[in-house]
Amino acid sequence: MARIIIDPEVCKGCGICVSVCPIKILKISNIVTNKAGYFVAEVVEDKCIGCCSCAIMCPDSAISVLKQ
């Protein structure tokens, strides 16, 4: 099992992570915004496989991935 950590204050809600996740466990929130006003990415299901595609593609380095 792996875990995705998203820094909501760094995220700009671009949605690239959502589009590249092979198991579709990320989405852009339609509720939560950060200080800059962006709707941010969030993990919706706790079944990350640790492929790091989201983190690799995040332009703002908002995502870290840990192996549990």
Place this chain on the structure above:
Amino acid sequence: MKQLMKGNEAIAEAAVRGGCRAFFGYPITPQNEIPEYMSFRMSEVGGVFLQAESEIAAINMVYGAAGSGARAMTSSSSPGISLKQEGISYICGADLPCVIVNMVRGGPGLGGILPAQSDYFQAVKGGGHGDYHMLVYGPSTVQEAVNIMYDAFDKADKYRLPVMLLGDGMLGQIMEAVELPEMKDVNSFPKKKWATDGSGIGADRRVINSLFIDPDSLEKQNHSLFSKYELLKRNETQYEEYMTEDAEYILVAYGTVARVCRSAVDILRERGIKAGLFRPVTLFPYPTNRLYQIADKEELKYFLSVELSMGQMVEDLKLAVNGKKKVKFFGKVGGNVMSPEEIVDNLVSKIEEN
């Protein structure tokens, strides 16, 4: 021991002895002997010589080298210096030290290759975009050019700005006996903590930059630059006076023209006309205060600015004198240089028109 040397080569050797270890240039007459000399001299002293693809590239190589802490210089002539102006503006904006030689030729456009002083405005008023100045020298002999060049890198480093040596083809091509100073020890120069030598990391990393997107920061930078220019005015202003003590007429001239003027003063004195010569050595800072003082002398009738231009330095002279005395002008252009007799005749004719 004195030796006979061509101006351009003596200037290049003085730069090497003053600590220059990086030269980036591009061919243009009448300064080619400088890069040619540097092309072998730099390798002898373990420095860097590179003939760039353009003047624009050359000045930006100077930017990079100077920003990383090297004592870097370039040389060119009028049209080439125009091309370098963007880079010079960035160098000034980023507080970088370097040395620039401009062996001025007539203009505008491609102009000619013979001596001129028509880049005075460009040299002392800024030249590129933005509010800035350089420390500008207008030497009149090869020995003086050598002495100035020898210390130019020290001055550039001290104030973190470009030093420009403004000469012309005559100064560059003339052969004169010069005394060359000792080679400075490059290890003795003060360390440049601000330079991007690659070791910076975290809070210690250095940034060379002229972008200040926040208006208050840019305003602060502009004020900071101008506080340096105030220091220059106080510490670096240089001039020479010749027979100005009792003069009724003072010729004001710099560079090679000042040599001709000196002969003119001698002829005028022989004829019983009390003439003198005031020679600015630094063109920025201009010796404003001293000229303002001299203008108070009762016996002084007028100043005559003698230049190889249509009248550029005469504006600074007028600002310095501030209306206290008449300021007249005599110029030759196109690469033509006035003879002492022409200056004498011009001065005498202006006495009569009074």
Place this chain on the structure above:
Amino acid sequence: MEILYKKSRMLTDTPLSYCPGCTHGIVHKLLAETLEEIGAEGNVIGIAPVGCSVFAYKFFNCDMQQVAHGRAPACATGIKRCNPDKIVFAYQGDGDIASIGIAEIIHAAARGENITVIFINNAIYGMTGGQMAPTTLVGQKTTTTPYGRVVGINGNPIRLCEMIATLDGPCFVSRVSVSDPVNVRKAKKAIKKGFENQINKKGFSLIEVLSTCPTNWHMNPVQSLDYVKNEMTKIFPLGVFKDCQEGN
């Protein structure tokens, strides 16, 4: 707990000034990770260009110089010649490298300057609001080609890698993309090779990265990645155009 991915320490904490989804950020990460992996920390000088990445001097955790538009290869030359043992990289956009600064990049490449140049090709002038770039595709709409780039009026896009690869000077010339995770990994390999060449004193490396500009392309970030994959690579094919280690 094992860390599978985290931000490189060769990036500062300053938030990136790029628009959401702009792939400048991805390339910044690759560059930073590479610098970290090759042990360049405390031994590297970077050059920021003019354009969107003008603020790159704020983002990389190393000594940086910001330089005039197009002049990064000249500036890099000045730095590298005076500091031959330091790692020097230039980061340039398409307008910077292939338009105003094309002389500087060609001559730095021809001299075989021992530097690494990263070229971000997003086919548009982003910082100034979306004007035509030297790499704008034929038919592509920009604020100065409102009806699309027309060959008879605006000329053709420039393929810089192919041009540079004709020279004897450069060691490594490659075009990569950051349109998906697989290509990002390939891009990183190319960037790393560019820096290894420099460390091994093999000379000039140019890595062109096909990149996006969602804001000025008027697309969302994900559509922009597809545009790179489906349209840009037709005109700018990915690949290695010169590699001195492979003898071509």
